[in-house]
Amino acid sequence: MKICVTSQGNTLESQVDPRFGRCQYFMIIDTDTLEFTGLPNPNIDGMGGVGVKSGQLMADHGVKVVLTGNVGPNAFQTLQAAGIEVISGVSGKVNEVVNDYKQGRFGVAREPNVDSKFGMN
Protein backbone atom coordinates (compact mmCIF):
# COMPACT_ATOMS: atom_id res chain seq x y z
CA MET A 1 0.00 0.00 0.00
CA LYS A 2 1.19 3.50 -0.82
CA ILE A 3 1.48 5.99 2.02
CA CYS A 4 2.91 9.49 2.04
CA VAL A 5 4.98 11.16 4.74
CA THR A 6 5.66 14.88 4.37
CA SER A 7 9.39 15.42 4.68
CA GLN A 8 11.98 18.16 4.96
CA GLY A 9 14.44 16.21 2.82
CA ASN A 10 14.59 13.62 0.10
CA THR A 11 15.70 10.62 2.20
CA LEU A 12 14.08 8.24 4.67
CA GLU A 13 16.43 9.69 7.31
CA SER A 14 14.96 13.17 6.84
CA GLN A 15 12.75 14.85 9.42
CA VAL A 16 9.00 14.97 8.91
CA ASP A 17 7.88 18.34 7.55
CA PRO A 18 5.18 19.60 9.92
CA ARG A 19 3.32 21.28 7.03
CA PHE A 20 1.17 19.29 4.65
CA GLY A 21 0.32 21.60 1.76
CA ARG A 22 3.63 23.45 1.78
CA CYS A 23 5.99 20.65 2.81
CA GLN A 24 9.39 20.35 1.10
CA TYR A 25 8.94 16.76 -0.12
CA PHE A 26 6.18 14.22 -0.34
CA MET A 27 7.83 10.87 0.45
CA ILE A 28 5.63 8.32 -1.25
CA ILE A 29 6.44 4.96 0.26
CA ASP A 30 5.29 1.41 -0.44
CA THR A 31 4.72 -0.06 3.01
CA ASP A 32 5.41 -3.62 1.80
CA THR A 33 8.65 -3.12 -0.13
CA LEU A 34 9.76 0.21 1.46
CA GLU A 35 10.49 1.48 -2.02
CA PHE A 36 10.03 5.23 -2.07
CA THR A 37 9.85 8.27 -4.29
CA GLY A 38 10.76 11.69 -2.92
CA LEU A 39 8.47 14.08 -4.73
CA PRO A 40 9.55 17.76 -4.52
CA ASN A 41 6.42 19.72 -3.65
CA PRO A 42 5.38 21.79 -6.69
CA ASN A 43 2.94 23.80 -4.53
CA ILE A 44 5.37 25.09 -1.95
CA ASP A 45 5.18 28.74 -3.01
CA GLY A 46 1.54 28.75 -4.14
CA MET A 47 -0.54 31.83 -3.34
CA GLY A 48 -3.59 29.96 -2.14
CA GLY A 49 -5.50 26.72 -2.42
CA VAL A 50 -2.28 24.85 -1.74
CA GLY A 51 -3.96 22.34 0.56
CA VAL A 52 -6.43 21.46 -2.22
CA LYS A 53 -3.66 21.15 -4.78
CA SER A 54 -1.44 19.00 -2.57
CA GLY A 55 -4.45 16.85 -1.65
CA GLN A 56 -5.18 16.42 -5.35
CA LEU A 57 -1.55 15.38 -5.88
CA MET A 58 -1.91 12.65 -3.23
CA ALA A 59 -5.04 11.34 -4.95
CA ASP A 60 -3.32 11.44 -8.35
CA HIS A 61 -0.44 9.34 -6.96
CA GLY A 62 -2.78 6.74 -5.49
CA VAL A 63 -1.74 7.45 -1.91
CA LYS A 64 -3.99 5.79 0.70
CA VAL A 65 -2.66 7.35 3.92
CA VAL A 66 -1.03 10.73 4.57
CA LEU A 67 1.17 11.18 7.64
CA THR A 68 2.13 14.74 8.49
CA GLY A 69 2.32 17.37 11.21
CA ASN A 70 -0.52 19.74 10.44
CA VAL A 71 -3.47 19.60 8.07
CA GLY A 72 -5.72 22.57 7.33
CA PRO A 73 -9.44 22.48 6.50
CA ASN A 74 -9.23 22.52 2.69
CA ALA A 75 -6.52 19.87 2.56
CA PHE A 76 -8.45 17.73 5.00
CA GLN A 77 -11.66 17.98 3.01
CA THR A 78 -9.84 17.13 -0.22
CA LEU A 79 -8.10 14.12 1.31
CA GLN A 80 -11.35 12.92 2.87
CA ALA A 81 -13.19 13.23 -0.42
CA ALA A 82 -10.43 11.20 -2.06
CA GLY A 83 -10.83 8.52 0.60
CA ILE A 84 -7.30 9.12 1.91
CA GLU A 85 -6.72 8.57 5.62
CA VAL A 86 -5.05 11.46 7.44
CA ILE A 87 -2.71 11.01 10.38
CA SER A 88 -1.65 14.37 11.81
CA GLY A 89 0.60 15.41 14.69
CA VAL A 90 3.41 13.23 13.40
CA SER A 91 7.06 14.15 13.94
CA GLY A 92 10.53 12.55 13.90
CA LYS A 93 12.38 10.82 11.07
CA VAL A 94 10.48 9.55 8.07
CA ASN A 95 11.65 5.93 8.47
CA GLU A 96 10.67 5.94 12.17
CA VAL A 97 7.23 7.25 11.26
CA VAL A 98 6.80 4.52 8.65
CA ASN A 99 7.84 1.96 11.20
CA ASP A 100 5.46 3.31 13.83
CA TYR A 101 2.68 3.39 11.28
CA LYS A 102 3.27 -0.25 10.36
CA GLN A 103 3.13 -1.15 14.07
CA GLY A 104 -0.29 0.51 14.23
CA ARG A 105 0.83 3.24 16.66
CA PHE A 106 -1.18 6.07 15.06
CA GLY A 107 -4.85 6.95 15.12
CA VAL A 108 -6.61 8.47 12.13
CA ALA A 109 -7.44 12.19 12.33
CA ARG A 110 -11.15 13.00 12.30
CA GLU A 111 -10.71 16.72 11.61
CA PRO A 112 -8.14 19.31 10.48
CA ASN A 113 -5.78 20.36 13.28
CA VAL A 114 -4.84 23.84 12.03
CA ASP A 115 -6.56 26.73 10.23
CA SER A 116 -6.18 27.82 6.62
CA LYS A 117 -2.83 29.52 5.81
CA PHE A 118 -1.18 27.98 8.90
CA GLY A 119 1.75 26.74 6.81
CA MET A 120 2.41 30.14 5.20
CA ASN A 121 5.03 31.12 7.79
Added chain:
Amino acid sequence: MIIAIASGKGGTGKTTVATNFALSLKGGVQFLDCDVEEPNAHIFIKPHITDKKEVFIPVPEIDESFCNACGRCKEVCAYNAIAVLGQKALVFQELCHGCGSCSYFCPQEAIHEVHKVIGHVERGNNRGLDFVHGILKIGEPMAPPLIKAVKRYVNSSKVTVIDAPPGTSCPVIAAIKDSDFVILVTEPTPFGLHDFKLAVEVVKKLTIPFGAIINRSDLGNQATEAYCKKEEIPILMRIPFQKQIASAYSRGELLIDLFPGYRQRFHRLFEDIKNSI
Protein backbone atom coordinates in the same frame (compact mmCIF):
# COMPACT_ATOMS: atom_id res chain seq x y z
CA MET B 1 -10.46 63.48 -10.12
CA ILE B 2 -9.81 60.51 -7.84
CA ILE B 3 -7.65 60.92 -4.74
CA ALA B 4 -6.94 57.79 -2.73
CA ILE B 5 -5.73 57.74 0.86
CA ALA B 6 -3.55 54.72 1.66
CA SER B 7 -0.89 53.93 4.21
CA GLY B 8 0.90 50.61 4.29
CA LYS B 9 0.73 50.36 8.06
CA GLY B 10 -2.70 50.28 9.67
CA GLY B 11 -3.70 52.82 12.29
CA THR B 12 -1.64 55.71 10.94
CA GLY B 13 -4.62 57.97 10.32
CA LYS B 14 -5.96 57.11 6.87
CA THR B 15 -9.59 57.46 7.83
CA THR B 16 -8.93 60.62 9.85
CA VAL B 17 -7.26 62.21 6.82
CA ALA B 18 -9.74 60.85 4.28
CA THR B 19 -12.92 61.90 6.11
CA ASN B 20 -11.67 65.33 7.15
CA PHE B 21 -10.15 65.97 3.74
CA ALA B 22 -13.37 65.05 1.92
CA LEU B 23 -15.53 67.16 4.21
CA SER B 24 -13.22 70.15 3.81
CA LEU B 25 -13.87 70.35 0.08
CA LYS B 26 -16.87 72.16 -1.26
CA GLY B 27 -19.47 70.79 -3.63
CA GLY B 28 -19.48 67.77 -5.87
CA VAL B 29 -17.46 65.47 -3.64
CA GLN B 30 -18.02 61.76 -3.11
CA PHE B 31 -16.44 59.51 -0.52
CA LEU B 32 -15.81 55.81 -1.16
CA ASP B 33 -14.78 53.71 1.81
CA CYS B 34 -12.92 50.85 0.14
CA ASP B 35 -11.64 49.35 3.37
CA VAL B 36 -14.39 46.76 3.00
CA GLU B 37 -12.94 44.39 5.58
CA GLU B 38 -13.26 47.01 8.27
CA PRO B 39 -15.10 50.08 7.00
CA ASN B 40 -15.22 52.82 9.62
CA ALA B 41 -15.49 56.13 7.74
CA HIS B 42 -19.27 56.10 8.33
CA ILE B 43 -18.60 56.52 12.06
CA PHE B 44 -17.18 59.99 11.31
CA ILE B 45 -19.23 61.02 8.28
CA LYS B 46 -22.48 59.69 9.75
CA PRO B 47 -24.24 59.32 6.38
CA HIS B 48 -27.96 58.82 6.04
CA ILE B 49 -28.04 55.53 4.16
CA THR B 50 -30.48 55.64 1.26
CA ASP B 51 -29.89 52.32 -0.44
CA LYS B 52 -28.24 48.98 0.02
CA LYS B 53 -27.29 46.40 -2.59
CA GLU B 54 -25.89 42.90 -2.33
CA VAL B 55 -22.67 42.13 -4.19
CA PHE B 56 -21.94 38.67 -5.47
CA ILE B 57 -19.36 36.79 -7.51
CA PRO B 58 -20.12 33.92 -9.88
CA VAL B 59 -18.98 30.55 -8.53
CA PRO B 60 -19.17 27.20 -10.30
CA GLU B 61 -21.85 24.63 -9.63
CA ILE B 62 -21.24 21.22 -11.09
CA ASP B 63 -23.99 19.08 -12.55
CA GLU B 64 -22.79 15.61 -11.62
CA SER B 65 -24.95 13.93 -14.23
CA PHE B 66 -22.91 15.63 -16.99
CA CYS B 67 -19.50 15.56 -15.27
CA ASN B 68 -17.18 12.76 -16.38
CA ALA B 69 -14.36 13.81 -14.01
CA CYS B 70 -12.04 14.66 -16.89
CA GLY B 71 -10.25 17.18 -14.67
CA ARG B 72 -10.16 20.06 -17.16
CA CYS B 73 -11.73 22.43 -14.60
CA LYS B 74 -9.06 21.84 -11.98
CA GLU B 75 -6.33 22.29 -14.60
CA VAL B 76 -7.60 25.69 -15.72
CA CYS B 77 -8.41 26.98 -12.23
CA ALA B 78 -5.65 29.44 -11.30
CA TYR B 79 -6.78 29.51 -7.67
CA ASN B 80 -6.86 25.78 -6.89
CA ALA B 81 -10.54 26.06 -6.08
CA ILE B 82 -11.46 22.71 -7.66
CA ALA B 83 -10.20 19.19 -6.96
CA VAL B 84 -11.28 16.18 -9.00
CA LEU B 85 -11.17 13.06 -6.91
CA GLY B 86 -12.28 9.75 -8.31
CA GLN B 87 -15.47 10.47 -10.21
CA LYS B 88 -16.30 13.67 -8.37
CA ALA B 89 -15.33 17.32 -8.74
CA LEU B 90 -15.10 19.19 -5.45
CA VAL B 91 -15.50 22.98 -5.45
CA PHE B 92 -13.99 25.21 -2.76
CA GLN B 93 -16.16 28.30 -3.12
CA GLU B 94 -14.10 30.46 -0.77
CA LEU B 95 -11.02 30.01 -2.98
CA CYS B 96 -12.91 30.91 -6.17
CA HIS B 97 -12.24 34.33 -7.70
CA GLY B 98 -15.18 34.05 -10.06
CA CYS B 99 -13.07 34.16 -13.24
CA GLY B 100 -15.36 31.74 -15.11
CA SER B 101 -12.57 29.64 -16.67
CA CYS B 102 -13.92 26.32 -15.39
CA SER B 103 -17.35 26.73 -16.94
CA TYR B 104 -15.85 28.13 -20.14
CA PHE B 105 -13.48 25.20 -20.63
CA CYS B 106 -15.64 22.33 -19.36
CA PRO B 107 -15.97 19.99 -22.40
CA GLN B 108 -19.10 18.39 -20.92
CA GLU B 109 -20.82 21.71 -20.22
CA ALA B 110 -21.37 20.37 -16.74
CA ILE B 111 -20.52 23.63 -14.98
CA HIS B 112 -22.77 26.62 -14.68
CA GLU B 113 -22.24 29.68 -12.53
CA VAL B 114 -24.32 30.62 -9.53
CA HIS B 115 -24.22 33.82 -7.51
CA LYS B 116 -22.43 33.83 -4.20
CA VAL B 117 -23.03 36.89 -2.02
CA ILE B 118 -19.75 38.29 -0.69
CA GLY B 119 -21.04 41.44 0.96
CA HIS B 120 -23.04 44.55 0.26
CA VAL B 121 -22.66 48.16 -0.78
CA GLU B 122 -24.47 51.00 0.99
CA ARG B 123 -24.97 54.51 -0.32
CA GLY B 124 -25.95 57.63 1.49
CA ASN B 125 -24.98 61.22 2.14
CA ASN B 126 -24.34 63.80 4.81
CA ARG B 127 -23.11 67.42 4.85
CA GLY B 128 -23.36 67.56 1.07
CA LEU B 129 -21.01 64.61 0.67
CA ASP B 130 -22.04 61.53 -1.31
CA PHE B 131 -21.03 58.44 0.57
CA VAL B 132 -20.53 54.82 -0.54
CA HIS B 133 -19.01 51.95 1.37
CA GLY B 134 -18.68 48.20 0.99
CA ILE B 135 -19.16 45.75 3.82
CA LEU B 136 -17.56 42.35 3.28
CA LYS B 137 -19.39 39.37 4.73
CA ILE B 138 -17.72 38.06 7.87
CA GLY B 139 -15.50 35.11 7.00
CA GLU B 140 -15.38 36.04 3.32
CA PRO B 141 -11.75 36.32 2.17
CA MET B 142 -12.30 37.93 -1.24
CA ALA B 143 -12.23 41.72 -0.83
CA PRO B 144 -11.27 42.94 -4.36
CA PRO B 145 -14.58 42.13 -6.11
CA LEU B 146 -16.45 44.10 -3.45
CA ILE B 147 -13.98 47.00 -3.69
CA LYS B 148 -14.55 47.05 -7.45
CA ALA B 149 -18.30 47.13 -6.79
CA VAL B 150 -17.83 50.19 -4.56
CA LYS B 151 -15.69 51.83 -7.23
CA ARG B 152 -18.39 51.36 -9.85
CA TYR B 153 -19.99 54.37 -8.16
CA VAL B 154 -17.07 56.63 -9.12
CA ASN B 155 -18.61 59.68 -10.74
CA SER B 156 -16.07 61.34 -12.99
CA SER B 157 -17.80 64.72 -12.74
CA LYS B 158 -17.03 64.78 -9.01
CA VAL B 159 -13.98 64.77 -6.80
CA THR B 160 -13.73 61.22 -5.49
CA VAL B 161 -11.97 60.55 -2.19
CA ILE B 162 -11.12 56.89 -1.60
CA ASP B 163 -10.29 55.49 1.82
CA ALA B 164 -8.09 52.48 1.03
CA PRO B 165 -7.48 49.45 3.22
CA PRO B 166 -4.15 49.13 5.04
CA GLY B 167 -1.38 46.90 3.72
CA THR B 168 0.05 46.51 0.23
CA SER B 169 -1.78 43.45 -1.11
CA CYS B 170 -4.60 42.91 -3.63
CA PRO B 171 -7.30 44.90 -1.79
CA VAL B 172 -5.02 47.95 -1.69
CA ILE B 173 -4.21 47.65 -5.38
CA ALA B 174 -7.93 47.30 -6.18
CA ALA B 175 -8.69 50.41 -4.10
CA ILE B 176 -5.99 52.79 -5.38
CA LYS B 177 -5.77 51.65 -9.00
CA ASP B 178 -6.93 54.29 -11.51
CA SER B 179 -6.52 57.09 -8.96
CA ASP B 180 -5.05 60.40 -10.07
CA PHE B 181 -3.18 60.91 -6.83
CA VAL B 182 -2.43 58.88 -3.71
CA ILE B 183 -1.92 60.37 -0.27
CA LEU B 184 0.14 58.01 1.88
CA VAL B 185 -0.46 58.58 5.57
CA THR B 186 2.38 57.46 7.79
CA GLU B 187 3.75 57.93 11.27
CA PRO B 188 7.41 58.56 12.17
CA THR B 189 8.01 55.21 13.87
CA PRO B 190 10.16 52.28 12.70
CA PHE B 191 7.04 50.22 11.93
CA GLY B 192 5.41 53.16 10.20
CA LEU B 193 8.47 53.77 8.04
CA HIS B 194 8.91 50.09 7.20
CA ASP B 195 5.37 49.76 5.85
CA PHE B 196 5.46 53.23 4.30
CA LYS B 197 8.43 52.14 2.15
CA LEU B 198 6.43 49.13 0.94
CA ALA B 199 3.48 51.37 0.11
CA VAL B 200 5.77 53.77 -1.76
CA GLU B 201 7.01 50.89 -3.90
CA VAL B 202 3.45 49.86 -4.72
CA VAL B 203 2.38 53.36 -5.72
CA LYS B 204 5.52 53.82 -7.82
CA LYS B 205 4.84 50.53 -9.56
CA LEU B 206 1.32 51.72 -10.38
CA THR B 207 2.87 55.01 -11.60
CA ILE B 208 0.43 57.16 -9.64
CA PRO B 209 1.69 60.55 -8.38
CA PHE B 210 1.77 60.59 -4.61
CA GLY B 211 2.83 62.45 -1.50
CA ALA B 212 2.99 61.79 2.22
CA ILE B 213 1.17 63.03 5.28
CA ILE B 214 3.07 62.45 8.50
CA ASN B 215 0.65 61.97 11.35
CA ARG B 216 1.73 62.33 14.98
CA SER B 217 4.66 64.09 13.35
CA ASP B 218 6.26 65.22 16.59
CA LEU B 219 6.53 61.71 18.04
CA GLY B 220 8.91 58.92 17.00
CA ASN B 221 12.10 59.74 15.12
CA GLN B 222 13.38 61.66 12.11
CA ALA B 223 13.97 58.63 9.86
CA THR B 224 10.70 59.08 7.91
CA GLU B 225 11.46 62.71 7.14
CA ALA B 226 14.98 61.74 6.04
CA TYR B 227 13.62 58.95 3.83
CA CYS B 228 11.13 61.31 2.15
CA LYS B 229 13.88 63.83 1.53
CA LYS B 230 16.19 61.22 0.04
CA GLU B 231 13.44 59.77 -2.17
CA GLU B 232 12.11 63.23 -3.05
CA ILE B 233 8.66 62.38 -1.74
CA PRO B 234 6.72 65.58 -1.05
CA ILE B 235 5.49 65.87 2.53
CA LEU B 236 2.04 67.32 2.03
CA MET B 237 1.16 67.87 5.66
CA ARG B 238 2.34 67.18 9.19
CA ILE B 239 -0.25 66.56 11.88
CA PRO B 240 1.31 66.86 15.33
CA PHE B 241 0.08 64.62 18.12
CA GLN B 242 -2.61 66.13 20.29
CA LYS B 243 -4.55 64.27 22.92
CA GLN B 244 -7.73 66.14 21.94
CA ILE B 245 -7.49 64.73 18.40
CA ALA B 246 -7.16 61.19 19.74
CA SER B 247 -10.05 61.58 22.14
CA ALA B 248 -12.27 63.23 19.48
CA TYR B 249 -11.48 60.32 17.14
CA SER B 250 -12.45 57.83 19.80
CA ARG B 251 -15.83 59.56 20.06
CA GLY B 252 -16.33 59.49 16.29
CA GLU B 253 -15.84 63.25 15.98
CA LEU B 254 -14.10 65.10 13.19
CA LEU B 255 -10.78 66.91 13.35
CA ILE B 256 -12.18 69.81 11.32
CA ASP B 257 -14.96 70.32 13.86
CA LEU B 258 -12.51 70.25 16.75
CA PHE B 259 -9.91 72.49 15.08
CA PRO B 260 -11.56 74.39 12.20
CA GLY B 261 -8.12 75.54 11.01
CA TYR B 262 -7.62 72.06 9.58
CA ARG B 263 -10.45 72.69 7.12
CA GLN B 264 -8.36 75.38 5.42
CA ARG B 265 -5.27 73.19 5.57
CA PHE B 266 -7.06 70.31 3.86
CA HIS B 267 -8.60 72.65 1.34
CA ARG B 268 -5.17 74.05 0.50
CA LEU B 269 -3.83 70.52 0.26
CA PHE B 270 -6.50 69.75 -2.32
CA GLU B 271 -5.58 72.84 -4.35
CA ASP B 272 -1.90 71.83 -4.22
CA ILE B 273 -2.70 68.31 -5.40
CA LYS B 274 -4.96 69.61 -8.15
CA ASN B 275 -2.23 71.93 -9.39
CA SER B 276 0.42 69.21 -9.26
CA ILE B 277 -1.31 66.72 -11.55
